[in-house]
Amino acid sequence: MTISRRNFLGITSASALGTAISLFASSKAEAAEIPAIKTLHSKESTTICPYCAVGCGLIVSARDGKVVNIEGDPDHPISEGSLCSKGMSLYQVVVNERRLTKLLYRAPHSDKWEEKSWQWALPEIAKRIKKTRDATFLAKEGDSVVNRTEGIACLGGAALDNEECYLYSKLARGLGITYLEHQARI
Amino acid sequence: MVHSNVAMIIGSNVVENHPVAAKWLTRTKEKGAIIISVDPRYTRTSSFADIYCKMRSGTDIAFVNGMINYALQNNYIHRDYVVAYTNASFIISDKYSFQDGLFSGYDPSTRKYDRASWAYELDAQGNPQKDPTLQHPRCVFQIMKKHFARYDSETVCKITGSPRDIYEQVCRVYTSTWAPDRVGVWLYAMGTTQHTHGTQNIRAYSILQLLLGNVGMAGGGINALRGESNVQGSTDMGLLFHLLPGYLASPTKADANLAAYIKNYTPKASDPKSANWWGNYSKYITSLLKAWYGEQATRENDFAFHYLPKRSADYSWISLFETMYAGQIKGLICFGQNPAVGGPNANKERLALHRLEWMVSVDLWETETASFWKRPGVNPADIATEVFLLPACSSVEKEGSISNSGRWVQWRHKAVEPIGEAKSDLWILDALCKSVKQEYASDGVFPAPILHLAWNYGNGESVDAHREPDVQLVAREVNGNFTRDTSVQGKAFQKNDQVPSFALLQDDGSSSSGCWIYCASYPGLEAKDNQMARRNKQDAANNIGLYPSWAWCWPMNRRILYNRASVDANGNPWDARRWVVRWNTEAKRWEGDVPDGGWPPQEKLPFIMKPEGYAGLWATSLVDGPLPEHYEPLESPVSNLMSSQQVSPAIKLWHTSNKEMNLVGDFARFPIVGTTYRVSEHWQAGAMTRNLPWLSELVPDVFVEIGVDLAQQKGIENGNRVIVETARGKMEGYALVTRRFEPFQLHDKVVHEIGIIWHFGYNGLVQGDSANVLTPHIGDANTMIPEFKAFLCNVFKKEGGA
Numbered sequence: 001m002t003i004s005r006r007n008f009l010g011i012t013s014a015s016a017l018g019t020a021i022s023l024f025a026s027s028k029a030e031a032a033e034i035p036a037i038k039t040l041h042s043k044e045s046t047t048i049c050p051y052c053a054v055g056c057g058l059i060v061s062a063r064d065g066k067v068v069n070i071e072g073d074p075d076h077p078i079s080e081g082s083l084c085s086k087g088m089s090l091y092q093v094v095v096n097e098r099r100l101t102k103l104l105y106r107a108p109h110s111d112k113w114e115e116k117s118w119q120w121a122l123p124e125i126a127k128r129i130k131k132t133r134d135a136t137f138l139a140k141e142g143d144s145v146v147n148r149t150e151g152i153a154c155l156g157g158a159a160l161d162n163e164e165c166y167l168y169s170k171l172a173r174g175l176g177i178t179y180l181e182h183q184a185r186i
Numbered sequence: 187m188v189h190s191n192v193a194m195i196i197g198s199n200v201v202e203n204h205p206v207a208a209k210w211l212t213r214t215k216e217k218g219a220i221i222i223s224v225d226p227r228y229t230r231t232s233s234f235a236d237i238y239c240k241m242r243s244g245t246d247i248a249f250v251n252g253m254i255n256y257a258l259q260n261n262y263i264h265r266d267y268v269v270a271y272t273n274a275s276f277i278i279s280d281k282y283s284f285q286d287g288l289f290s291g292y293d294p295s296t297r298k299y300d301r302a303s304w305a306y307e308l309d310a311q312g313n314p315q316k317d318p319t320l321q322h323p324r325c326v327f328q329i330m331k332k333h334f335a336r337y338d339s340e341t342v343c344k345i346t347g348s349p350r351d352i353y354e355q356v357c358r359v360y361t362s363t364w365a366p367d368r369v370g371v372w373l374y375a376m377g378t379t380q381h382t383h384g385t386q387n388i389r390a391y392s393i394l395q396l397l398l399g400n401v402g403m404a405g406g407g408i409n410a411l412r413g414e415s416n417v418q419g420s421t422d423m424g425l426l427f428h429l430l431p432g433y434l435a436s437p438t439k440a441d442a443n444l445a446a447y448i449k450n451y452t453p454k455a456s457d458p459k460s461a462n463w464w465g466n467y468s469k470y471i472t473s474l475l476k477a478w479y480g481e482q483a484t485r486e487n488d489f490a491f492h493y494l495p496k497r498s499a500d501y502s503w504i505s506l507f508e509t510m511y512a513g514q515i516k517g518l519i520c521f522g523q524n525p526a527v528g529g530p531n532a533n534k535e536r537l538a539l540h541r542l543e544w545m546v547s548v549d550l551w552e553t554e555t556a557s558f559w560k561r562p563g564v565n566p567a568d569i570a571t572e573v574f575l576l577p578a579c580s581s582v583e584k585e586g587s588i589s590n591s592g593r594w595v596q597w598r599h600k601a602v603e604p605i606g607e608a609k610s611d612l613w614i615l616d617a618l619c620k621s622v623k624q625e626y627a628s629d630g631v632f633p634a635p636i637l638h639l640a641w642n643y644g645n646g647e648s649v650d651a652h653r654e655p656d657v658q659l660v661a662r663e664v665n666g667n668f669t670r671d672t673s674v675q676g677k678a679f680q681k682n683d684q685v686p687s688f689a690l691l692q693d694d695g696s697s698s699s700g701c702w703i704y705c706a707s708y709p710g711l712e713a714k715d716n717q718m719a720r721r722n723k724q725d726a727a728n729n730i731g732l733y734p735s736w737a738w739c740w741p742m743n744r745r746i747l748y749n750r751a752s753v754d755a756n757g758n759p760w761d762a763r764r765w766v767v768r769w770n771t772e773a774k775r776w777e778g779d780v781p782d783g784g785w786p787p788q789e790k791l792p793f794i795m796k797p798e799g800y801a802g803l804w805a806t807s808l809v810d811g812p813l814p815e816h817y818e819p820l821e822s823p824v825s826n827l828m829s830s831q832q833v834s835p836a837i838k839l840w841h842t843s844n845k846e847m848n849l850v851g852d853f854a855r856f857p858i859v860g861t862t863y864r865v866s867e868h869w870q871a872g873a874m875t876r877n878l879p880w881l882s883e884l885v886p887d888v889f890v891e892i893g894v895d896l897a898q899q900k901g902i903e904n905g906n907r908v909i910v911e912t913a914r915g916k917m918e919g920y921a922l923v924t925r926r927f928e929p930f931q932l933h934d935k936v937v938h939e940i941g942i943i944w945h946f947g948y949n950g951l952v953q954g955d956s957a958n959v960l961t962p963h964i965g966d967a968n969t970m971i972p973e974f975k976a977f978l979c980n981v982f983k984k985e986g987g988a
Contacts (some may be wrong), residue, residue: 039932161586
């Protein structure tokens with residue numbers, strides 16, 4: 001069997017330590033000096049880089065529900081395993097203590113965030129949307145039916161998946177929003 | 187790119203900002219290709235290129251118009267291609283004229299053109315009159331020769347500040363690709379678009395690429411290097427005020443009903459050889475309405491067309507923030523975007539946020555936008571805005587597709603669960619919609635468009651924190667299905683069958699499709715039918731690296747657009763060595779890439795999205811002219827050498843209509859050209875990189891890049907703290923004194939340019955001033971993309987600074 005880098009990855013994640021190390025080492029003494037590779041016993045999945053739009057491929061290794069490693073996907077026809085400094089750092093987007101883990105709310109004139117639950121926030125947001133939409137809704141302009149609100153604006157989308165962008169577009173239009181813009185404009 | 191003989195990189199620093207794409211430039215360079223870099227600054231791309239030519243920011247049109255002139259004067263054009271596939275031979279109305287920077291039809295009181303005089307002369311059948319000899323004095327080709335003759339290399343270099351010998355070398359090398367077996371690729375990015383004439387910059391590139399016969403070819407084309415992983419897909423899905431999914435126009439108040447809308451946007455073609463693909467408009471809008479309103483969209487209620495909001499103004503970015511500043515926008519929903527850093531005239535846009543009653547920010551991080559109310563220099567007690575900051579999950583904690591610059595739609599798999607209480611944007615959007623529907627269940631203004639919105643993604647009717655919407659269901663809705671048993675083009679389909687191709691979409695309500703250009707991405711009902719998740723690396727018969735079974739590409743898995751222009755009238759490739767498609771006369775079918783329509787050669791013209799079927803050297807649809815003409819940026823150190831029109835006559839001037847915080851600087855006070863740019867280690871407005879320890883360590887501070895000559899004049903040394911100022915704001919950074927910026931010798935003076943990285947803000951692991959406090963509210967005449975890339979500024983050493 002020829003060992004390409006790709007199926008080497010497959011072997012190491014699927015098989016036992018001894019087998020993996022035997023690919024490198026001929027004796028137990030040598031094996032003891034080689035640290036266990038960090039993707040051992042991990043589950044691999046593929047992803048595409050979230051930074052620029054070249055569309056480079058990456059392999060994510062996860063163990064016990066935690067990402068342990070992310071690296072370039074050598075099988076990917078665009079990137080062939082290469083990544084730039086940002087793509088190489090994707091691991092730190094996933095494992096990063098600065099990430100938001102709680103829903104935060106800032107009350108009018110307050111100088112601090114408060115932690116809130118989704119259960120509280122979603123109806124509160126919906127109430128704001130309804131109040132503003134209903135107060136600013138324009139059914140007709142002159143003789144023309146326009147059915148829109150200019151009181152709410154939506155921004156963003158280039159960091160979202162297509163399916164998310166689609167639902168965002170659908171929901172915003174459903175609400176009658178015309179101020180709908182994102183990164184493509186700037 | 188790997189097939190190109192010459193690569194032209196202008197308005198892009200590909201090696202810095204798209205390093206892995208640059209790998210393919212390296213491959214083609216190793217095979218002998220010549221790489222040209224044109225930029226105000228000697229960038230990483232310039233150091234990799236064979237030829238570097240400097241050019242003052244905002245002078246692309248002069249630069250490229252001169253290249254077009256060089257091609258026309260020396261007859262370095264692919265004549266067969268130009269005659270057969272472009273509108274070079276079309277005769278233009280005798281009412282057309284051009285004088286002193288103005289095209290005919292201009293009304294100075296509205297700053298708008300009446301475009302009637304730019305029209306083609308039509309024959310009795312309604313087809314444009316043509317002169318295939320290209321001799322008629324009013325044919326596009328002859329008008330172009332006259333228009334571009336004004337851009338001789340001496341004049342061009344007085345405008346751009348380029349060294350004339352190098353400029354002429356660029357002209358010579360690039361136009362060598364006119365030969366059918368030589369191909370040139372054109373790469374650009376935001377250095378091109380972010381100007382008051384950004385659209386016309388790209389028009390100039392397109393005209394030259396068409397004259398040289400480089401469009402539709404392997405190793406050719408005009409390639410926008412997009413900066414965000416899914417900015418292609420987000421645009422495809424219509425997240426812009428003027429677009430619905432699939433590049434359908436968002437309706438205006440003039441579109442009284444669906445029939446009027448269809449009539450207003452469906453182009454007509456009388457030439458039987460024109461495929462006029464937009465002739466299918468009615469099928470795509472009706473299928474979209476069926477996807478959005480399902481059973482509630484019927485023929486009887488005009489397929490719920492009246493549910494769609496109708497616009498009657500410009501709602502683009504700058505207008506949006508001007509309106510917010512004026513207090514007319516009360517609520518903002520912001521998904522993964524950071525306008526407090528990334529928006530132009532950032533001081534004004536940050537103040538605009540104060541006028542909001544509420545804001546919903548959905549992000550992985552606490553961005554500058556989400557915490558605008560506690561930024562340095564403001565008192566939170568003065569700001570009444572309520573802010574909801576919703577934690578979103580990262581791209582490896584969810585599943586879905588994204589579309590890259592080459593329109594490859596690639597599937598991303600979920601590796602782990604979201605951290606903490608973070609949720610996918612899909613879940614958040616689903617939950618928001620359900621919560622709003624709940625609010626409208628009993629009362630509200632015109633609730634039907636909300637209540638009737640077809641919304642069932644497999645996780646129940648109420649919000650459930652533990653049930654994700656089924657992303658496969660959403661992806662299948664985007665593709666579309668048949669809504670009843672039907673027969674199309676002799677093929678029978680059952681209700682709920684996925685539509686296998688947009689050629690089968692209907693306008694009678696029998697089909698739905700959330701985004702017609704994605705039709706065929708998910709042609710079956712099972713996960714294995716998801717074409718976007720494919721990972722088969724077998725290449726197509728032409729072996730040029732199309733990888734047709736890797737992921738999926740819109741439209742119809744076509745990897746190179748307008749590929750029918752890569753062959754002659756008989757379907758034989760212009761370049762047999764690097765063929766894209768070719769007609770197999772025995773099998774009577776195309777081979778290679780998915781062709782732009784399967785008709786035999788000669789039956790249809792190759793530019794199928796244009797009503798005439800020909801590529802447009804001449805444009806009748808743009809608001810600022812049928813041909814590109816040089817105008818100076820809003821803020822410029824010199825007067826326009828080409829005409830008495832200083833700036834594009836068709837741009838909207840904000841400093842005259844909305845005076846507050848829209849000051850424009852003059853040369854006397856701000857004698858230096860400023861521009862902004864990015865570095866490899868940071869990304870956009872910085873939230874995705876300035877929160878990461880590795881990347882923050884690599885580039886921890888804002889720097890201002892200054893040429894050696896200017897630094898000497900200003901007494902600035904490398905590493906000094908400096909202040910950059912414009913009419914709108916000032917910011918501070920470390921001076922980076924380099925030889926990469928050189929002074930520009932222009933027609934009447936020497937001008938310096940400086941550059942600032944724009945990734946920084948007041949939040950994050952590493953912080954710094956935002957360059958966008960310097961940039962103005964002024965947009966491109968057609969797209970309203972702000973002019974980030976050329977403004978007037980001054981720079982000083984900070985008193986008491988190191």
